[in-house]
Amino acid sequence: MYAFTYERPTTLAQAVSHLQAGGQALAGGQTLLASMKQRLLAPEQLVDLGALPELQGVCQDGDHLVIGAMTRHQDVANNALVCQHLPGLAALANGIGDKQIRAMGTLGGSVANNDPAACYPSALLAFGATVVTNQRSIAAEDFFQGLYSTALEPGELIVAIRFPLAQRAAYAKFKQSASRFALVGVFVAQTSTGVRVAITGAGNGVFRHAGLEAALSQSFTPEAVAQVAIDASDLNGDLHASADYRAHLITVQTQRAVRLALA
Numbered sequence: 001m002y003a004f005t006y007e008r009p010t011t012l013a014q015a016v017s018h019l020q021a022g023g024q025a026l027a028g029g030q031t032l033l034a035s036m037k038q039r040l041l042a043p044e045q046l047v048d049l050g051a052l053p054e055l056q057g058v059c060q061d062g063d064h065l066v067i068g069a070m071t072r073h074q075d076v077a078n079n080a081l082v083c084q085h086l087p088g089l090a091a092l093a094n095g096i097g098d099k100q101i102r103a104m105g106t107l108g109g110s111v112a113n114n115d116p117a118a119c120y121p122s123a124l125l126a127f128g129a130t131v132v133t134n135q136r137s138i139a140a141e142d143f144f145q146g147l148y149s150t151a152l153e154p155g156e157l158i159v160a161i162r163f164p165l166a167q168r169a170a171y172a173k174f175k176q177s178a179s180r181f182a183l184v185g186v187f188v189a190q191t192s193t194g195v196r197v198a199i200t201g202a203g204n205g206v207f208r209h210a211g212l213e214a215a216l217s218q219s220f221t222p223e224a225v226a227q228v229a230i231d232a233s234d235l236n237g238d239l240h241a242s243a244d245y246r247a248h249l250i251t252v253q254t255q256r257a258v259r260l261a262l263a
């Protein structure tokens with residue numbers, strides 16, 4: 001690592017002040033610290049968000065669950081409100097990485113990082129969630145902007161995520177065995193306005209699939225999924241899987257997600 005200074009603010013205003021002065025936010029550190037160790041990143045100042053209680057926890061606000069940005073994966077997975085109202089999200093959180101990662105990694109950190117194979121972005125996009133920052137509210141559709149890219153401005157900090165409740169929802173992923181990231185992950189949510197299908201791991205960022213959404217809005221069954229052709233031309237191909245194989249996995253994981261949602 002290169003030399004850096006460390007700040008641990010106790011108020012949101014202090015944290016924002018450090019960030020606007022050029023500090024780097026530190027949430028769970030599961031990506032940031034590894035990148036610093038490899039000297040891929042060299043922030044001059046780390047701003048630890050772990051002492052900000054207003055960024056932690058889960059509450060219900062009408063027909064939404066609001067989850068603080070610094071809520072750990074294991075706490076999302078085990079929270080009674082999440083398990084009751086958004087069990088698909090709880091199951092997703094319980095399948096991230098291993099126990100050590102779930103004990104440290106945070107919802108906001110993962111969303112802000114926007115790894116193209118991360119699980120949470122698919123949940124935000126499928127539910128039609130809203131990212132709440134210290135400055136504004138951003139629809140998930142507008143927040144994720146491609147490979148490791150988001151709508152966050154310099155000095156802007158995620159405070160919470162607002163998830164609307166859905167009639168049914170579930171997530172299924174085929175893990176890359178070494179990293180446990182999604183080789184392909186599919187989140188399916190049946191809402192009052194139709195079905196939303198979000199896919200992670202298959203492209204340069206999370207995306208929705210209009211063909212699957214149309215088919216499942218007509219018939220929310222695994223059989224409906226089988227009738228949808230998945231175009232592999234825009235999908236990733238690498239040493240882990242070809243684009244054609246990822247296209248096949250999209251079909252399989254969508255069918256699995258639908259079965260889970262119906263169970």
